[in-house]
Every structure is written in structure tokens, then in C-alpha cells.
């Protein structure tokens with residue numbers, strides 16, 4: 001089974017309850033397909049909340065964008 005790796009800054013994500021709750025929902029929805037890496041800082045302090053999906057960087061994501069990015073990445077993997 002393919003796994004999508006999502007990297008976030010734990011400190012910045014926790015400062016945004018909407019992002020933190022979205023991460024929790026995604027983790028629950030995709031327990032085996034989503035691996036969330038939490039860093040203490042991902043050197044993206046000017047782009048909060050920023051994420052990385054694999055090696056792709058996304059600055060200033062909204063909760064809805066985060067969901068769409070993860071869902072589309074999971075669909076692409078499932079279709080391949």
C-alpha cells in the first residue's frame with residue numbers, strides 16, 4: 001500500500017486550531033495511507049501554515065486546501 005508523507009510544523013499547526021483539527025481528521029480518515037511528519041520548525045515561518053507533501057511545498061494552506069491536496073494525492077496513488 002502506498003503512503004503519502006505529509007510534513008508539517010507542529011508549533012505552527014498547533015497555533016492554528018483549524019489546521020490542527022484538520023490534520024487529526026485526515027489522520028483518522030487515512031490511518032494506513034497517510035504518514036504525518038511533525039517537525040519543530042520546517043523553516044517556513046513566513047508562510048504559516050505551510051506543508052510539504054512528499055517533496056512538494058505548499059505555503060499558506062487553508063484547511064480545505066489541505067484536505068483537497070491530500071485527497072487528490074491519495075486518489076492519484078490509488079489510480080496508478
Ligand code: FES
Nearest residue numbers: 009012041042044
Ligand atoms: S516555527 Fe513553524 S515553520 Fe518555523
